[in-house]
Amino acid sequence: MGGKMHRHHLFWPLVVLGALLLFNLIYSPDFFSLAVRGGNLYGSLIDILNFGAPLILVSIGMTIVIATGGIDLSVGSIVAISGAMACLTISKGTDPSSVLLVIGAVLASIALSIVLGMWNGALVTVTRIQPIIATLILMVAGRGIAQLITSGQIITVSNSNYEYIGAGSLASLPFSIFIVAAVLLIASLLTRRTAIGLFIESVGSNPEASRLAGLRSRTVILTVYVFCGLCAGIAGLILSSNVSSADGNNAGLWYELDAILAVVIGGTSLNGGRFYLMGTVIGALIIQTLTTTIYMIGVPPEITLVVKAFVVLAVCLIQSEAFRKTLITRWKKRNYPAEQEVTRHA
Amino acid sequence: MQAPILQMTGITKRFPGVKALSNVDFRLFPGEVHALMGENGAGKSTLIKVLTGVYSIDEGTVTIENQAVSIGGPLEAQKAGISTVYQEVNLCPNLTVAENIYIGREPRKFGRILWNKMNKEAARLLKERLNLSIDVTLPLHAYSVAVQQLIAIARALSISAKVLILDEPTSSLDQNEVHQLFSIMRKLKNDGLAILFVTHFLDQVYEMSDRITVLRNGELEGEYLAAGLPRIELVLKMIGKDLKLLEELPKLSEEAGAAAGSIMITASELGRKGAINPFDLEIRKGEVVGLAGLLGSGRTEMARLLFGVDRPDQGKLLAGESGSPVKSPRSAIELGIAYCSENRKTEGIIDDLTVRENIILALQAARGWLRPISRKKQDEIADQYIKMLNINPPNPEHLIKNLSGGNQQKALLARWLLTEPELLILDEPTRGIDIGAKAEIQKLVLSLAKQGMSVLFISSELEEVIRVSDRVAVLRDRSKVKELGGGELNQQQIMQAMAGG
Structure with a gap:
């Protein structure tokens, strides 16, 4: 029974997340406490979910791209562009508190994100540029596009309806959590209830054999980049609405790297093939918890990245079966030095 | 008659579960082109890999010029005078011709590479040994595959020049290029080089080789003079049939014509x-x-x-x-139309997916992603074909990569039968x-x-x-x-x- 649990793909990510939470609990006993203020729940756990929402969204899209054997480096830039587009639309409106204006802004951002995803997908499928280079183009140029939209300024908006997306509450929980849940649900249904999940895994695992089995691999690949762009776009909306402003330079900075990390921690191989959406969500939560922990225990800001790097390295090593095996063999050898001696002489 | 330059005696090579070579003798004389023939799995490539040090020998001896040698790796093979040119040219396309020939052995002085000397020597080598006058300072990819092939030979010659192994050198060349290669092989042969020539083209075997060694199922079938071995005999020996012993096997198929x-x-x-x-x-x-x-x-x-x-x-x-x-x-x-490829590893199975998913893949692809086959139906299909084709282990949720080759093949057959082609x-x-x-x-x-x-x-x-x-x-x-x-x-x-x- 224990052996079976061991082999489940969510086992190690959950262990790591549990260990992080346990550390927090020991360090600050009121970490798990939730308070109700003004009808809304407050607490560190809620913060992790709330602030982690954009990363989870981006990571979900990234998972599906990586499953096809690709990668999308441009998600951070799409986050910035989407936020900039929404804030620009709202700031240009005559009635800054109108609901219609917010809907228009959201639709414009999402449409733009889809177009950007198509651009990535077209570069990969039509011009056959390697995904890492194809998306690097938008990663770099995207920051410029975001600056262009905001004219190099930070656009600040004050529209309570727009704020609701990233800072509002529903049933005493942050609204962003519901957005993430909805996207996760849709992604799970699409990939597990239709055949698209099978096609993605097939194309990612063996593109040539998939072609010979009659799969339209180009369409599949184009679709995953569009979906990834869409996820990044929604993340951009949450992020910019949370602070009621759009910063073309810094919004979503390094998100692509955190997202890739979340995917890998979640158990999806960078070589493509099998993918695990729930694993990715846990991976993203691990990263967000880690960030919160580092702030909470008061690591000096100049070394937070180094601390984060070491924890991530440890997480990756724990997940690696080869590493665990080596560790165990070493441990056993150390316990029985005499036995080793005998075999060496024999 | 001269003594052979290379003599392999009683070579045996085992892999887990298979004997790839058993007690094979092989010899090469200076100044001859020797063809190595055999069908798939006959042991040709194993023999070449043993000779070039890629594999170690389990039993048997190799002597070169009457000296016993043990070839521990490709580098030692080169030192012993054995060089190989493979079917796919394995040089660096973005380095120059001269660099490719001398890479790792550049003429140096105080650690500095003498580029002029290297280029001159490369040009001279190509001119004298291969009758090839080209600009050696251009990158390799500026030249056709045939010329690249010759450059690979030049590299082999410059390293050591007793035994040259050409492993299917002609398979990506056109007619004229093949003739060019052959004229150079003749020249090298006259220079006293021993050439081991592997090819699938019977015409080329008879055009070029003096002697033929046939392997079958990892065993030596025999060594023959090309002139004394009619083509049909060669084919029979490769396939392992004796013309006299051929009987009409009971034919299962009905006569054509009526059914067409x-x-x-x-x-x-x-x-x-x-x-x-x-x-x-x-x-x-x-x-x-x-x-x-x-x-x-x-x-x-x-x-x-x-x-x-x-x-x-x-x-x-x-x-x-x-x-x-x-x-x-x-x-x-x-x-x-359905096509069950011969290369099931690269063109057939999807490693990461289960047997069930592999079976339904082609049908699902034809239906499109919006009309998924229900899980219940998938299980039924998988069970039905696993039973029909006797796929082992009979578990549809096994990853296909863990199945044996034969069972993978059956799963692929199921994939295509399901599409009712x-x-x-x-x-x-x-x-x-x-x-x-x-x-x-x-x-x-x-x-x-x-x-x-x-x-x-x-x-x-x-x-x-x-x-x-x-x-x-x-x-x-x-x-x-x-x-x-x-x-x-x-x-x-x-x-x-x-x-x-």
Whole structure:
């Protein structure tokens, strides 16, 4: 029974997340406490979910791209562009508190994100540029596009309806959590209830054999980049609405790297093939918890990245079966030095 | 007679579960071209890898110029005077010609590379030994594959020059390039070099080689003088048949003619440069057409054209009753064609998926992603085919990569049978499968044909081809040379056509 649990793909990510939470609990006993203020729940756990929402969204899209054997480096830039587009639309409106204006802004951002995803997908499928280079183009140029939209300024908006997306509450929980849940649900249904999940895994695992089995691999690949762009776009909306402003330079900075990390921690191989959406969500939560922990225990800001790097390295090593095996063999050898001696002489 | 420069005696090489070479003798004389022949799994490449130090030897000895040597790795092989040029040129395309020839052994002074000296020597080497005057300062990729091949030979010569192994050097060259290579091989031979020549082209074997060694199933079949070994004898020795002992095997397929229905697929003057010369082929409904030919004769290339995997550069291919052209694998599938590839690892199975997912993949692809096959239906299908084809272990949730080759093959067969094709192309469907399963697959093919399915059956095993086929098309050296049917369909006729000449 224990052996079976061991082999489940969510086992190690959950262990790591549990260990992080346990550390927090020991360090600050009121970490798990939730308070109700003004009808809304407050607490560190809620913060992790709330602030982690954009990363989870981006990571979900990234998972599906990586499953096809690709990668999308441009998600951070799409986050910035989407936020900039929404804030620009709202700031240009005559009635800054109108609901219609917010809907228009959201639709414009999402449409733009889809177009950007198509651009990535077209570069990969039509011009056959390697995904890492194809998306690097938008990663770099995207920051410029975001600056262009905001004219190099930070656009600040004050529209309570727009704020609701990233800072509002529903049933005493942050609204962003519901957005993430909805996207996760849709992604799970699409990939597990239709055949698209099978096609993605097939194309990612063996593109040539998939072609010979009659799969339209180009369409599949184009679709995953569009979906990834869409996820990044929604993340951009949450992020910019949370602070009621759009910063073309810094919004979503390094998100692509955190997202890739979340995917890998979640158990999806960078070589493509099998993918695990729930694993990715846990991976993203691990990263967000880690960030919160580092702030909470008061690591000096100049070394937070180094601390984060070491924890991530440890997480990756724990997940690696080869590493665990080596560790165990070493441990056993150390316990029985005499036995080793005998075999060496024999 | 001179003493052999290279003598291998009693070479045995085991891999887990297989004896790749058992007690093989091989010798090479200076100033000769020696062809090494054998079908798939005969042990040719193992012998070459043993000789070049890629594999270690389990038993046996190697002597070079009467000195026993032990070859521990490719570097030691080079030091012993053995150099190899492989089919795919393995040089660095973005380095210059001279750099490629001298890489790792550049002439230096105080650690500085003497570029001028290197370029001059490279040019001189190519001119003197290979009659090739080219600019050695250009990158390798500026030259054709044939010239790259010669540069690889030049590199081999500059390292050591006693034994040169050419492993299928001609398979990616056109006629003129082959002639150029041959004239250089003759020159090197006259210079006293011993050349081991591996090729699948019978014509080239007889054009170039003085002596032929035939391997079969990891054992030495014999060493012969090329002049004293008729082609048909060579083919018989490679396949392991004795002409006198050939009996007519009971034929399972019914006589053609009566069963032949409307035309399923027509290829006219279909061809692709470097793959297969233009051919005509017609397959009718309910007919089993066999493809016979030695390894490398163009069987797989023909199948790939018919399924739209590769694009033909000439000719026409029409499929189905409507006579639509085949543009891609997908359009082929839509026209009712299925293709079970010979390379199941790279072109067949999807490693990461389960047996069930692998089986339903082609059908699901044809249905599109919006019409998924329900899980219940998938389980039914998987169970049905696992039972029908006897797939082991009979667990549809096993990852396919953990199955044995034969069982992977059966799962792939299931994938295509599920699409209910009108024409099924089977490329070596029984390779690596045990005898019982082989007979099952042959029976299955015949029963499918009876139900009206057309089958193109490709196999190295002649008995099998003859047993199931109504008609057999014979390929030699990438051309379709003959089509045999009815009374002419026997092993002797086929082998005569395979050997040609």
